[in-house]
C-alpha cells in the first residue's frame with residue numbers, strides 16, 4: 544500500500560487512490576493518487592508544503608463542474624476545500640470561504656438584501672472555482688463583485704490581493720495557479736424580494752436554454768470574441784455527433800453530455816472532432832473552456 548506522506552495530524556483527511564468521477568458533474572475520470580479534504584487554513588498550508596517538499600503535483604478541485612479528468616487519474620495531490628464554506632455578511636460586504644457553493648452565496652446575498660451576485664444564479668460549483676474561472680454570463684461575472692482575495696500564491700505564500708492586482712480574463716483568472724482560501728465581495732443595497740425574484744428569473748433562463756440535468760461540464764468551449772461557440776457548433780452540423788458515451792447535446796451545441804458510460808478519452812475525441820469541423824466551416828479554432836486534468840501542477844514543485 545502507498546505510504547501516506549502527509550503530517551500525521553492530516554491523515555484522517557487524506558484518502559489514497561480516491562475516485563474523482565463522482566466529484567465532477569461530467570462523471571468521468573480516474574482516481575486521485577492522494578485526495579485531501581482541508582478543514583482549515585493550516586490543513587491547506589500543510590498539504591501545499593508536503594506536495595512541494597516531496598515534489599508531488601498539486602491540483603485544487605471545487606465543485607468539479609468545469610473539469611475533465613483523465614481516465615488514468617491524477618498523479619499527486621488533489622486538494623478539496625469543500626469543508627471550508629463559511630459566509631459572513633457585514634453591511635454590503637460578504638466574506639466567503641472558497642468551499643462555499645456559489646448557489647448558497649447567491650441565496651444568502653438575496654436573503655440579506657445584497658444586490659450583485661444574483662447575476663451568477665444557476666452557475667454550479669464553488670466560490671473558489673468561480674474565482675479561478677471568473678465564472679459569469681450575460682449579466683456579469685464574479686470579478687465584478689470582488690474586493691479582495693486571500694490565496695496561497697504560486698510561490699506558496701499566503702497573500703491578500705485587491706481586485707486591481709488580480710489578472711481576471713474571460714472565463715479565466717490567474718487565481719487558478721494558486722489556492723483561493725477566501726474572498727471579500729462587495730454588493731450594493733437591494734430589496735430582498737426583488738433580488739430573490741431576479742436570481743430565480745436568471746436560473747429559469749438557464750434551465751430553459753441548457754441541458755442542466757444531464758452530466759456535463761457546462762460549455763466545453765469559450766465563445767470566440769463577438770461570436771457564440773454554441774451557434775458555430777450547431778451551424779457546423781455537430782449537434783448529435785457522438786463518440787462512445789459522449790455526445791454533443793441537441794439542446795445546446797456547446798454542451799458535451801456523458802450519456803452514462805462515457806470515458807474522458809471519448810469526450811476529448813469528440814472535442815477534437817468538433818474543433819476540426821468548426822475550423823473547416825467557420826475558419827475559427829475554438830478554445831476549450833473546460834479544464835483538462837492533469838494539466839500543469841499548481842505550484843512549482
Ligand SMILES: Cc1cc2nc3c(=O)[nH]c(=O)nc-3n(C[C@H](O)[C@H](O)[C@H](O)COP(=O)(O)OP(=O)(O)OC[C@H]3O[C@@H](n4cnc5c(N)ncnc54)[C@H](O)[C@@H]3O)c2cc1C
Nearest residue numbers: 603605606607608609668669671672673675678679723761
Ligand atoms: C450545467 C452547467 C452550467 C454551467 N454554466 C456556467 C455559466 O453560466 N457560466 C460559467 O462561467 N460557468 C458555467 N459552468 C461551468 C462551471 O460551473 C464554472 O466554471 C464554475 O465556476 C466552476 O467551479 P467549480 O467549483 O466547479 O470548479 P472546478 O470545476 O472544480 O475547477 C475549475 C478550475 O478552478 C480551479 N479551482 C477550483 N477551486 C479552486 C480554489 N479554491 N483555488 C484555486 N483554484 C480553484 C480548479 O483547479 C480548476 O482549474 C457551468 C457548468 C455546468 C455543469
